[in-house]
Amino acid sequence: MPGEVLNAWARIRKNLRESAGARLFEQWLKPIELDDSDDETTVRLTLPSAFTANWVRNHYQDRLVQEFRAAIPAIRTVSIEVRQASAPAVLRIASDEPAEAPAAPVEAAERPTLDPRLTFERFVVDPSNRVAFNAARALAEPGVPRFSPLFLHSGTGLGKTHLMHAIGHAYLAAVPDARVFLMSAERFMFEFVAAIRANDTHAFKTRLRGADLLMIDDLHFISGKKPTQDEFFHTINELTAAGKRLVITADRHPQGLDDVEARIVSRLAMGLVADIKTPDATLRRALLDHRLGELPEVKVPEDVLELLAHKVTGSLREVEGALNRLVAYAQLTGEEINLEFAQATLGDVLRGGTKRITIDEIQRAVSAHYDLKPVDLVSARRAVVVARPRQIAMYLAKRLTTRSLPEIGRKFGGRDHSTVIHAVRRIEELRGSDNEIDGAVRSLIRQLEG
Incomplete structure (x- = not known):
């Protein structure tokens, strides 16, 4: 050292x-x-x-x-x-160090450790990211890849990098001798420019084009960089022609990448393009439960978890960060985690994500979605075209507001609290079996929380 x-x-x-x-x-x-x-x-x-x-x-x-x-x-x-007693799985990525054999034309591969957190087992799956997750799992399987390249796109902190590292973990576990490269598009550009200045582009090209699995993160960073885009195009061309694996991430669909050459966009679109949608409160809560399952000594009450799931509405990274902060402060102060402690500790985070949603807003949003009048939801009509949207509105009122069951019932034409309970349970059941209803609920939640 x-x-x-x-x-x-x-x-x-x-x-x-x-x-x-x-x-x-x-x-x-x-x-x-x-x-x-x-x-x-x-x-x-x-x-x-x-x-x-x-x-x-x-x-x-x-x-x-x-x-x-x-x-x-x-x-x-x-x-x-x-710190681990035994050497963990590793990625091999480009290095400026010379190879073991001095005369070899190709540089040796560095072996930094993969982030041990970013595995398929720790990725929380729901309909918003299931296609991307399944595609990543499929690409990590040994044998002839079913598709390549895989293009993952989403906003920041929703799991693109997690899936990249997970692919690396799984593929190296299946094929330990594989040549795997992981780098940001910015690093790709930096190394390529350095190779040009050193008059040594051959080594750079040989190293990357010899990969069995190449993963490039944040492709949008090469927008407008023509020499880098030329080299990137030829690299992905050779890898896909040779049947090798290629994974690319960006913050938008290939067609939405500004100042990226059409031939690159076309080549990327020939593979599988999968997006990761903005998470709703259901996925945020599932993530919290999953992370707490890894910390059996930590106890966080139900009302605190609901608070985090509904009020920390940014990326999943922010949700996990809020939980880590809460646990860390509790350990440092010796205080018990409860609702009052969470509100005091995460005040700035909670205020930043707070939007007070009313039952009136929910009724207007549901009515507009189903082309009804708000008065229909509080009427005595029992036709399914009205009854199902009414149940969805009751479900959202229970999920997104702090109103009690009797209060919600009164806002829906003076109905009993047992009617609200039935509506909530029925929509929960249907979300698991009816994609149309689940999609409508997700869309309404995003609209109301957004």
């Missing part, structure tokens, strides 16, 4: 101790250890558990990157990982 990195880490630890305070430093930052890295632009830090590593990533990753870059300008990445 270079002495320069060791000296920098000693100074950074001192700064962290002074700025974080003794209790926080002892609990979360002191266990960090500096580990060896084969890449001189990357610093590897390890912690004893996935939970502590996740907390440090969420709260200190940006700070650590800034500190190391200030001390050593060549540092580009700080990797925060879990």
Whole structure:
């Protein structure tokens, strides 16, 4: 390990101790250890558990990157990982280090660890992401790929990168000797430009075009970069022609990529294009339950989980971050997690995602969706064209407002609370078996929460 990195880490630890305070430093930052890295632009830090590593990533990753870059300008990445007794599955990605055999024309592959959190087992699946998940699983299977490339698109923090790492985990587990490359489109551009300046594009091309699985994240970053797009097109052309696996992610559909050449868009569209939709409260709650299942010692009450699922309405990353923050503060203060503690701890997060939804708004939205008049939902009409939308509106009122069952019943023509209970249960059942109703409910929730 270079002495320069060791000296920098000693100074950074001192700064962290002074700025974080003794209790926080002892609990979360002191266990960090500096580990060896084969890449001189990357610093590897390890912690004893996935939970502590996740907390440090969420709260200190940006700070650590800034500190190391200030001390050593060549540092580009700080990797925060879990210490493991045995070597974990790894990705092989491009490196500037020479190969073991000096005369070899192709550079050796670096072997950084995959993020241990980002596996298929930890990906929470629901209708908003099921196609993307199943496509990723299929592409990770050994043998002749059913399709390639796979193009995943969604907003930030909804699971594109998670699925990429999961593909890497699964494919390397099935084919340990495979050549797998994972890089951002920005890194692809940076390395290609560096190769041009060094008059060594042959090595760059040979390395990537020899991949069994190539994964490029955030393709939208190469918009308008013609030389990089030319090289990218020829790379994906050779890989797909050779029957190799290719995974691309972006924040929009290929047809919506500004200043990306038509031939690239056409080539990407020849594979499978899968989107990940904005999560609703059901998926956010499922994610919280899944994460808590990994932390059996942590107890979070039902009303707190409902609060997080309905009020933290950004990306899934933000939902998970809110849970991590809540658990961390409870451990640091020794307080019990309850609704009052959650509201005090996450006040800024909850205020940012709060939109007060009324039953009147729900009735107007449902009426418009089904081409009815709001008065129809409070009438005595029992025809299915009115009764089913009325049940959906009652279900949404229970899900999206704090009104009691009797209050909801009164807003729907003075109906009894048992009628509301029946409506909620019926729509829950239908959402599991009727795609049309489930889609309508999801659309209405997005409209009302948005």
